[in-house]
Amino acid sequence: MNQDQLKRMSEGKGFIAALDQSGGSTPKALKNYGINEDRYSTDEEMFNLVHEMRTRIITSPSFTSQHILAAILFENTMERRIDDRLTADYLWEVKGIIPILKVDKGLAEEEDGVRPMKPIPGLDDLLARAKERHIFGTKMRSVIKKANPEGIKKIIDQQFEIGLKIAQAGLVPILEPEIDIYSSDKAECERIMKEEMKKHLAELPQDTRIMFKLSIPDKHGFYSDIMEDPHVIRVVALSGGYSRQEANERLSRSPGLIASFSRALSEGLNVDQTAGEFDRMLAQSIKEIYEASIT
Template sequence: MMNQTQFDKVKNGKGFIAALDQSGGSTPKALANYGVPEDAYSNEDEMFDLIHQMRTRIITSPAFDGKYILGAILFEQTMDRQIEGLYTAEYLAEKKGVVPFLKVDKGLANLENGVQLMKPIPDLDATLRRANEHHIFGTKMRSVIKEANPEGIKAVVDQQFELAKQILAAGLVPIIEPEVDIHSADKEKCEELLKTELLNHLNQLSENDNVMLKLTIPTVPNVYKELVEHPRVVRVVALSGGYSRDEANQKLKENDGIIASFSRALTGELNANQTDEEFNAALEKAVKSIYDASVNKN
């Protein structure tokens, strides 16, 4: 079950968490950004083969290093595939010293009360069993908040913690991700409401239950200080949310104790047509700048 060495690394290590978990709907966009157009594949199987090639190239790159990267969040299919003869999570842990996480949500429901809850996850128990077989450390699940609607925000956090309890019971550490849309007209108010709801739920956890939080970088720096310091929170990580890497890094530096868990800001400058030398240099530049923003605060 819980790997104490991995737990200590995630809780106390210097570095950030790489989000490599774009799934079904966002895969064509991720591939297009990587320089692979939609006419390069003719069906979903070929598309997923190509995204696995991209992820394999990232993970096997010398720039993808456990010295800088504490953990990586995988898409379910990536967990079931192999890199150099090892399943991806095992490869990360054994060859890179990177702690593997698994995205478990099935995408977002339609907008209601200013938020998007997660779609139902009917087979969560079976997924968690498979995650344990692959020595996955934790999970991630995302909802989205667009408006400062107290009822909607409460529903988001209630749903996240209800599923988190199921994940904790399976011996995994859940990353709870209630993303506040960076374009929300009342982002700051959303963040105040969200913080209150999160604290209410965190205060009800037993002392054996530990969760992580993945949050949009807040409008007011250090507004999440109480969450960072909460005894039930292993780590607070930030999503890039559509900010450019420079902007995300700059905003992150203003928040003590929060580290990055970037996706687009990490892989945005990588391209299928780059030579290995160019690819590794671009990835190294991204990794080092995100690491720097995670560990060196203003």
């Protein structure tokens, strides 16, 4: 583990840029960027276009370590290059931004009010490649839709089981048990989930370090006790479908919680913008998300 990156993640000010749209979410990300599906006919063409979009974001003068701690990458992006450097190396060596890798393969069907992760075949090989490519940590997402104690326990058990394996491989896992912001019993989901998280934290080996990526809680400061756990490097928040303005407003009311936004970060960016228009829009987004993350 890179100790400079660990120190920055633990103590630095800023937020995490989530640039990890995968096969299932890439068409929507491209559409929001102004590229419709009639512009590509194969997955390779689609991934080329989204890499161009990510490269434009990462190389923007506004995308700097002054405001951004880390960026989450899709596996396809990890294997590609920006200015003749592998993406993770460009992020850290040129921008001073920590590279993180999405490792999950999407969501299984809903059962017991939750959607766990699909199996992750070849995880050991992926983690080995991630280390070779100087990745700091990983991220994996599952979703909680209802306050079903059995289902929520299943989600947290799965997250910690795989997270411990990732930590043992020398990477920092970000556990992401997202709670659907439209759940009718979101606050109860949060209560049940936090109790399960605390049970697992109490059983972790002393030297194991992890992070959490969570939906912004209804109760301000709800995850403060999780942040204080010695195993937890950072707790970050996903935007979860809120607009950037609403996500920032909610985030600013939760001390210690920082952003890890995807759609909210890229909101307003368009393929047809000039370099100046694109950079100004991105700079405004970054400024707003940063300010909400440090309050």
